[in-house]
Amino acid sequence: MKNQSNPWLTSNLFVLALGMLPAALLIGVLLYFTAWAFAFSFTDLALVGRKSVEWSWVGLQNFERLFTRKGFLDALWTTVIFVFFSAIVGQSVLGFLLAATLRGTRSGIRSVVEVCIMLGWLLPDIVAAFLWSATTSQTGLINALIVVPLGFPPINFINDYALPVVIVANVWKGTAWSYLLFSAALDSVSREVIEAAKVDGATPFQRIWLVMLPIIRPHIATNMLFITIWTFTYFPLIFAMTGGGPGRQTETLAVFLYNQSFARGNLGFGSAISVAMLAIVGVLSIFYLRLLREPK
Amino acid sequence: MLKKGFLTTVAALSLVAAAAIPARAEVTFMYAEWISALVEPGIKAFEEETGETVKAIKLPGQGYDQRIALDLAAGTAADVNLMDSFMVSELASSGYLEPLDDLLAGWDQYQYYLKGLLEVASYQGHVYALPTDTDVRMLWYDKSNFEKAGIAMPWEPKTWADILDAAQKLKDAGVQYPFQLPAGTKQAEAATMQGVYMALLGADKPEGDRNRLLNRETGQWIGDSPALRRTFDLYHQVYVDKQLNPADLNYATDIGAAVRAALANDQLGILASGSWEDACLWDCNNPPSREDRDAQVGWTPWPGSGEPGAKTTTNISGGWTIGINANAADKDMAFKLVTSIFDEGNFKAWTLANHRMAVRTDISESPEYTADPFLAKATALAADTTGRDTVPGYQTVSALIQQATADILDGASVDDVIQEYHDALVDEFGADKVMTYE
Secondary structure, eight states, X not given: OGGGSOHHHHHOHXXXXXXXXXXXXXXXXXXXXXXXXHHHTTBOOBSSSGGGTSOOBOTTHHHHHHXXXXXXHHHHXXXXXXXXXXXXXXXXXXXXXXXXXXXXXOHHHHHHXXXXXXXXXXXXXXXXXXXXXXXXXXXXXXXXXXXXXXXXXXXXXXXXXXXXXXXXXXXHHXXXXXXXXXXXXXXXSOHHHHHXXXXXXXXXXXXXXXXXXXXXXXXXXXXXXXXXXXXXXXXXXXXXXXXXXXXXXXXXXXXXXXXXIIISOBHHHHHHHHHHHHHHHHHHHHHHXXXXXXXX | OHHHHHXXXXXXXXXXXXXXXXXXXXXXXXXXXXXXXXXXXXXXXXXXXXXXXXXXXXXXXXXXXXXXXXXHHHTOOOSXXXXXXXXXXXXXXTXXXXXXXXXXXXXXXXXGBOHHHHHHXXXXXXXXXXXXXXXXXXXXXXXXXXXXXXXXXXXXXXSHHHHHXXXXXXXXXXXXXXXXXXXSSTTTHHIIIIIIIHHHTTTSOOSTTTTSXXXXXXXXXEEEOHHHHHHHHHHHIXXXXXXXXXXXXXXXXXXXXXXXXXXXXXXXEEEEEETTHHHHTTOTTSOOOXXXXXXXXXXXXXXXXXOTTOOSEEOOBOEXXXXXXXXXXXXXXXXXXXXXXXXXXXXXXXXXXXXXXXXXXXXXXXXXXXXXXXXXXXXXXXXXXXXXXXXXXXXXXXXXXXXXXXXHHTTOOHHHHHHHHHHHHHHHHOGGXXXXXX
């Protein structure tokens, strides 16, 4: 290993340390914030008021309340639904299907579709939130173009179907990432393998299911890892579109955490929620990382 | 050679980094967009007089309360800050705000401020902020929709049943939002003040503090009372039992804009809100003419519940304030900015043009103010008003109240909501700080 390194760098410890400094700082800051949240999850620290200065240790009380008080378990369930439908089913499957379909098409059509998909990804979350609120409102585009011309009374989507609307908005917003990743992955599958399968009489479905998918399995796992973590902690689009409501209908863990920490002002409880989220995401990550390993 | 190149790169990068960090302005000031018409001329006057520059941080009203609390708690807040008056005592108790007594003593216009309103912006006898305005609360209604529903005007409901009755007629006439009663966490303080507290004050006979969130004598928060139950039941009737209003306006991306759009599209029936709507229903900084406004909407005081002994009308006042960060670099300069915003000429012009309720006698006793019909009626309503429970802890209690109304939107029963609210109060303040009324 040592002989591959730049001799000037290895002979100069000072420069080497200097080069490592940014990385060390970054890791330090990350650890500091995690440790901060972990430590304060055992306290009753508040955002303002007396308990923001004179906080005290309360043991496991905050963690008990995750289960004994209304909120956390509901939010966890909402988050699971949100992640499953918008990230795993929506973004990932849709992204793969688009990538697989567009693989063989002419570059003109492909570019147009790619630009359209990318637009959702490139728009800032707040702009996207306004756009979706306007589109799904009672006088919005969907009602004006589809529902009313078909003879149905206009639907107040956010009021009646808040969670599905937020899920669809997030699918629209995030599919570009999965599409790009799968597109690149499918490009790496050599044509010879596919041709060989074709010659052996494999149907198009079999070619995808039995040939392509096994080859890009590591990419699928990587994509799942990324989008699950992102979507699990995703905040701005939901917060701007519905603020977690109506009622608690779209209150995911990230929105619940925000409300408890900054509206109610209970940073101790908020820290406990974030520690719980960290643990859940950690377990999911380990699961996906195991998927990444090549089978023996 | 390589070493020299490396060091040159480091030096060049540091220079770029240093240039990228903006030079610190003398005075920073954070405020909400809706008050621009008051503060922006003040900033300009300050800059012209002192030659200093003000770094203005102008934010949307949505989420402003959380932002200011977080900025002050994190030590990143501006030198001068606009804040809702209910936050002052709590922020002062945390040591985030600068007491203004000494600075105010040297300002000749301080004598005009109404003492009662300064109390709201005080903590332990010290003034921490200056009020921009106060307000009263009422029920606004859209005249064209009332006509469509066949409700006689001027509308004068005597009990909650009259409101529900009108809302039902509006709903039957096809009005989209018959009774917009602020609810839920996204409405933040509006749900507590414009909705819950206005109902609560008239829910039960006004004995002691039976109609409040706090027992002011013992300092205990009220976890359960007939008044709270009746108030939550009103929400339950509006949003669940009778379905007199869809919940979505309370969760719009920009609630103020959504309410304005609903009014403009003739979708609004009754709106529980406050005196500022006389401008803000159209544009806080630039309202239309008196005639245009009167042609579209009217207002009536909030009636009591109709329970024996309950008040016939209710009212609660709030308002906003401007205060100085305890960590402001140059407090004299910061205070100078505050006084140039509140300088009589500027302050009076804004108060009159936007129909805000005055907080100073030199403005409230001026002939232009007393001659204004809207302000005269609103001031009459203010004769019987009260304030929020602005003691430390109120912000948390208010957030819990908002959560309780959100749970009702989801269909939770009044019993469950009360139980949850009571438990949360005990969690936050301890059992000895929570009481119930039978």
